[in-house]
Amino acid sequence: RVIEITLTSPMPDFLRLLAQPEMGIFLDGSGAGPMVRSDESDGQPLLLTPLPPEARGFPAREQWQSRARQVAVSAMPANSAVDAFAAGEVDLVLNGRLSNLPLADTGPLTRGTIRLDAALGVFGLVVRSDDGFLAEPLNRQALSLAVDRSNLLQPFNVGGWQSTSWIVPRELANGAAAQGERWPNLSFEQRRDIARQRVAAWERAEGEELVLRIGLPDGPGSDTLFTQLAGNFTQVGITAVRAGLREGAELELHDRLARFYSPRWFLNQFHCRLELGLCSEEADDLVEQSIVESDAQLKAQFLATAHNQLIDSEIFIPLGAPVRWSLVRGNITGFEENRWGLHPLFPLSQPPT
Incomplete structure (x- = not known):
């Protein structure tokens, strides 16, 4: 339950470094994040379900399920992801790079759906x-x-x-x-x-x-x-x-x-x-x-x-600077551009009020 880390010298951004996705902790095949994943099956999206507040270290809250929703995650080539977004099959496309940016600027997509991170x-x-x-x-x-x-x-x-x-x-x-x-x-x-x-x-x-x-x-x-x-x-x-x-x-x-x-x-x-x-x-x-x-x-x-x-x-x-882009539908909340190019999935599980 406790991990002790001793630094040899001051590092102001150490907590930010620990918060990187690749620094997640696994124990017996399970992570310590705020969501639990479904069993993976070939060709199907990975379903992530928010844990109840008490499982995340917060006081229990009645009817918390009404303020939460599952997030389905799929990995696909950039052109397939853009096509799926244009067809209304997905609401969010993440991790776009300069190499595939022209894909997001074609078809029926409006300029307002393309979100660029001022990346560092x-x-x-x-x-x-x-x-x-x-x-x-x-x-x-x-x-x-x-x-x-x-x-x-x-x-x-x-x-x-x-x-x-x-x-x-x-x-x-x-x-x-x-x-x-x-x-x-x-x-x-x-x-x-x-x-x-x-x-x-x-x-x-x-x-x-x-x-x-x-x-x-x-x-x-x-x-x-x-x-x-x-x-x-x-x-x-x-x-x-x-x-x-x-x-x-x-x-x-x-x-x-x-x-x-x-x-x-x-x-x-x-x-x-x-x-x-x-x-x-x-x-x-x-x-x-x-x-x-x-x-x-x-x-x-x-x-x-x-x-x-x-x-x-x-x-x-x-x-x-690196170029990172996303496609975000208007009904999506919990997405924010940032200089780190990281977009946590847990805030996306909170539906709009």
Whole structure:
């Protein structure tokens, strides 16, 4: 009944971390949440039934069943989920990503049913190879210089999307990352010229055309994103080829929501132990030092230096914030957009008054 956790250093967002869905506790095959699930059967939705208040640690309440309803949950491909919503078969679609966002903007759906989370996390291209052109950090930087972030998602019509050239968001960062973009003294055309010169120099030295593969998930949104990225790279002399995830591409999309509000989460996404792509052991060491450091100012300094180290290593091409969308019918209560992209199912079991 009691789990004791001892922290080696202060962590303000620790309770938020424990509240993540993947941190749920199971005992003898049962969870500790506010709902109980039905026995699963092939092809049928999973039924979740709210527990009575006394089973959730609250005083008993008469006729509580009148203020509760079952929630049926199904997992299905994005196109099937959107079709089911349009046909009135489901009232809520969750966990949409940029790769399938165009599906939600077609058919009889109205703009009011599409709800976007102003999500916090990482969205960009990890560098998975240090061969050829990508062997030098300055060449990898050329790819980041070539991307027109301000217009990258224009075809998606995502209002309020925040682009970035940093790994840690500005509101969490220290030093230069907190001040603005990485190249404040260069116009986009100047950045593109620098990238073009580096590509041309490499091609002259190697005697071959520069071709890079970009790994993206399946979906019409990925098709559009690839068209945008390929157009940017073409402008500096790079031929981009589309590939799927984990198919050996030199660049691969990394799209993940933040789990707690700290620079450490963002920096740890590129830890060498994850083998996501290229990494920086120096940055990892600095993050480790920040964990055991008790002085808040020194801790922030360690994290800022680690961020600068990752940026200088050019192992990741940040693009902006992750995109998460949902389809919500008008009679649904208990749904709220949030920066974590998490939507608990228990509030959905409370019908409207």
